[in-house]
Amino acid sequence: xxxxxxxxxxxxxxxxxxxxxxxxxxxxxxxxxxxxxxxxxxxxxxxxxxxxxxxxxxxxxxxxxxxxxxxxxxxxxxxxxxxxxxxxxxxxxxxxxxxxxxxxxxxxxxxxxxxxxxxxxxxxxxxxxxxxxxxxxxxxxxxxxxxxxxxxxxxxxxxxxxxxxxxxxxxxxxxxxxxxxxxxxxxxxxxxxxxxxxxxxxxxxxxxxxxxxxxxxxxxxxxxxxxxxxxxxxxxxxxxxxxxxxxxxxxxxxxxxxxxxxxxxxxxx
Amino acid sequence: xxxxxxxxxxxxxxxxxxxxxxxxxxxxxxxxxxxxxxxxxxxxxxxxxxxxxxxxxxxxxxxxxxxxxxxxxxxxxxxxxxxxxxxxxxxxxxxxxxxxxxxxxxxxxxxxxxxxxxxxxxxxxxxxxxxxxxxxxxxxxxxxxxxxxxxxxxxxxxxxxxxxxxxxxxxxxxxxxxxxxxxxxxxxxxxxxxxxxxxxxxxxxxxxxxxxxxxxxxxxxxxxxxxxxxxxxxxxxxxxxxxxxxxxxxxxxxxxxxxx
Numbered sequence: 001x002x003x004x005x006x007x008x009x010x011x012x013x014x015x016x017x018x019x020x021x022x023x024x025x026x027x028x029x030x031x032x033x034x035x036x037x038x039x040x041x042x043x044x045x046x047x048x049x050x051x052x053x054x055x056x057x058x059x060x061x062x063x064x065x066x067x068x069x070x071x072x073x074x075x076x077x078x079x080x081x082x083x084x085x086x087x088x089x090x091x092x093x094x095x096x097x098x099x100x101x102x103x104x105x106x107x108x109x110x111x112x113x114x115x116x117x118x119x120x121x122x123x124x125x126x127x128x129x130x131x132x133x134x135x136x137x138x139x140x141x142x143x144x145x146x147x148x149x150x151x152x153x154x155x156x157x158x159x160x161x162x163x164x165x166x167x168x169x170x171x172x173x174x175x176x177x178x179x180x181x182x183x184x185x186x187x188x189x190x191x192x193x194x195x196x197x198x199x200x201x202x203x204x205x206x207x208x209x210x211x212x213x214x215x216x217x218x219x220x221x222x223x224x225x226x227x228x229x230x231x232x233x234x235x236x237x238x239x240x241x242x243x244x245x246x247x248x249x250x251x252x253x254x255x256x257x258x259x260x261x262x263x264x265x266x267x268x269x
Numbered sequence: 270x271x272x273x274x275x276x277x278x279x280x281x282x283x284x285x286x287x288x289x290x291x292x293x294x295x296x297x298x299x300x301x302x303x304x305x306x307x308x309x310x311x312x313x314x315x316x317x318x319x320x321x322x323x324x325x326x327x328x329x330x331x332x333x334x335x336x337x338x339x340x341x342x343x344x345x346x347x348x349x350x351x352x353x354x355x356x357x358x359x360x361x362x363x364x365x366x367x368x369x370x371x372x373x374x375x376x377x378x379x380x381x382x383x384x385x386x387x388x389x390x391x392x393x394x395x396x397x398x399x400x401x402x403x404x405x406x407x408x409x410x411x412x413x414x415x416x417x418x419x420x421x422x423x424x425x426x427x428x429x430x431x432x433x434x435x436x437x438x439x440x441x442x443x444x445x446x447x448x449x450x451x452x453x454x455x456x457x458x459x460x461x462x463x464x465x466x467x468x469x470x471x472x473x474x475x476x477x478x479x480x481x482x483x484x485x486x487x488x489x490x491x492x493x494x495x496x497x498x499x500x501x502x503x504x505x506x507x508x509x510x511x512x513x514x515x516x517x518x519x520x521x522x523x524x525x526x527x528x529x
Contacts, residue, residue: 164358171326172372172423173348182371186362263362263403 052233060233061240070222074241077218080135081207081249084142085200091151092192098151099158100184112151120144120206128214138210138218145206146199153195157188190266193257197250204246219245271349271426271463273302273325277334279488280320293488294320297334300482300494302427302465305458309466309474311517312484318467321489322431325465326350338426348372351420353430357412359404365391365415366400372423390418393452410441414448421462428464434473446476447502453477454501471517475510476503483520493520 032054039053052060064070098105098112120141131137161184169183211220219242226234257267280295294317302308312318323329325336327346336343343350351372359368366387373383391397394414404412413433420428434442453461468474474481475497483493495517499509 162356162358164354164356165360167326167328167346168352168354168358168360168419169371170328170346171348171350171352172419173375174371175375178375183360186360189362261362263405265405 049230050232052236056233057236057240060231061237064234064237070237070241073217073219073222073238074245076215077207077211077220078245080138080211080218081142081200081203083135084139084203084207085146085196087139088143088146088150088199088203089196091147091195092154095151095154095192095195096158096180096185096188099155099188100180105155112148116148116152120202121209124210124213127210133214133216135215137214138207141210141214142203142207146203149199149202150192150195153191153198154188157191157195158184160191161187190257190261190264193253193261193267197253197257200249200253201246204242204249208242271339272304272306273427273463273465274337274340275300275321275325275334276337278321278324278331278336279333280317280324280329281332295331296488296490298484298489298491299334300480300491302463302480304463305461306479307453307461307464307466307477308480308482309468309478310482310484311468311471311474311521312489313486313521314469315487316484317487317489318469318484319431322352322429322465322467325427326352326429348376348423349426350429351423351425353413353416353420353428353433355432355435357404357409357416357436359412359415359419361404364401364403365396365407368404368415369419369422372419376423386422390422393421394418395448408441409437410445413437413445417449425462428462430464430466432468433466435468435470442473446473450476450502471514471521472505475499475514475517476505481517483517493517 035051036053036055039048039051039056043051061070094108098108123141123144124137127137127140131140165183165187166179169179174182207218208220208223211218212224215221219238223235223238223242226232226238254267257264261267276299278295278298279293282292282294284291298321300308310318310321320329324331325343327343327350338350360371363371369387369390370383373386378386387400391400394417396411396414396418399407399411404415407415413436417430417433434445437445466474466477478497481493481495481497482491483495484490485492495513497513499507499513503510505511
């Protein structure tokens with residue numbers, strides 16, 4: 001962690017802000033204590049297996065971390081999410097084309113509207129038959145989760161552009177190509193980034209589901225595998241990892257949006 | 270430098286359905302604007318004056334008649350007729366400087382030349398020091414200054430302005446009108462652009478114009494074509510100013526009475 005370096009760059013209020021954040025964690029601390037108490041003092045040793053106390057969870061987390069198992073599963077899951085995202089990013093040019101050219105929209109829209117309401121998870125059986133168990137099948141499911149949010153947001157971003165911006169560009173001498181690349185695409189950027197955020201979130205959810213049934217590695221596999229050997233503590237560590245990483249991905253895209261689009265009011269929020 | 274002619278221009282919007290009547294926005298509007306002239310098109314809201322401006326730019330086609338610049342019918346939108354929009358229409362992802370530079374890049378002016386033109390126009394509208402701000406960091410008045418600088422930088426034959434100060438608060442509006450008057454008064458008459466301003470403000474028209482074309486209510490027709498030869502910069506207290514204002518107000522009030 002390079003927190004020391006970032007402290008210097010940020011405003012001096014950061015420490016105070018951090019202290020405030022920690023204060024807000026009061027309820028969570030209380031709940032953890034209650035959990036610990038219930039698990040240790042109320043449950044008998046058999047049911048304790050189903051709800052191990054937080055201390056046991058932390059011990060399990062340490063065990064999974066130090067053996068490298070957690071990171072290996074995390075790496076596999078992230079790799080799937082990334083590869084699926086790279087494929088799904090073709091929704092950006094498709095969305096731009098659908099938003100900008102009516103004829104493209106008319107042809108593609110019925111197809112997209114037919115595919116879009118099918119939840120990515122409903123594709124799992126078919127995808128297992130097509131791709132078997134493993135990366136390709138998982139990536140396909142995640143791809144479906146990421147693709148549509150980006151597509152819809154891109155289309156909306158392009159269609160929602162203010163007419164006067166295009167008119168202004170036109171009467172400043174911009175060619176059609178310049179209007180598309182320098183005005184329309186730029187104006188749609190904040191909404192495209194929003195689509196990427198939503199898409200990666202949906203993809204992350206689909207990833208876990210895909211791994212539950214069709215993988216030999218990854219966080220989804222980890223928690224399902226732990227179930228078969230009754231390692232509740234591993235399950236909870238896996239679930240927490242999925243949550244934290246999902247949050248971090250979201251925050252990272254937000255931050256990236258803020259950095260890359262400093263002009264956007266949407267990103268500043 | 271260029272002159273502009275509006276010749277028998279009508280605009281009718283077809284109804285959306287059979288029951289919907291067609292709407293006639295403009296009815297055989299004709300007037301002529303000389304080289305270097307500042308002409309205001311004055312009328313109530315809904316008289317079709319913005320439609321007229323959009324036709325001058327080339328965004329809409331007249332249903333009848335034609336518009337000529339230097340005796341040649343106009344075609345598609347071009348930098349030769351640049352616009353200042355009421356809502357500024359600045360590109361939010363570009364800084365002040367980049368906004369002004371955009372039209373120059375489109376004209377393929379080399380970078381060195383661009384910078385000189387940008388600086389000159391930023392000075393002209395009083396925005397020095399704000400070159401690297403984004404539009405959302407500027408007040409309404411400053412945004413409109415950028416918009417004016419951007420439209421002037423491409424060196425248009427005709428500058429078109431669509432109620433440029435209407436979205437500003439009263440104080441800023443007065444300030445911008447004064448500033449615009451200063452720009453007009455200070456620039457050499459031979460350097461000055463031919464400008465068309467669409468407005469519903471009598472004050473604004475009288476402060477700025479060499480010619481005021483008063484339109485009737487819908488459908489818009491030319492009610493009067495008034496020349497203004499008051500010296501610049503104009504004082505709102507001068508007898509000539511007050512008399513002219515009254516004359517135009519009467520013209521517009523007549524219009525109210527006919528309609529109601």
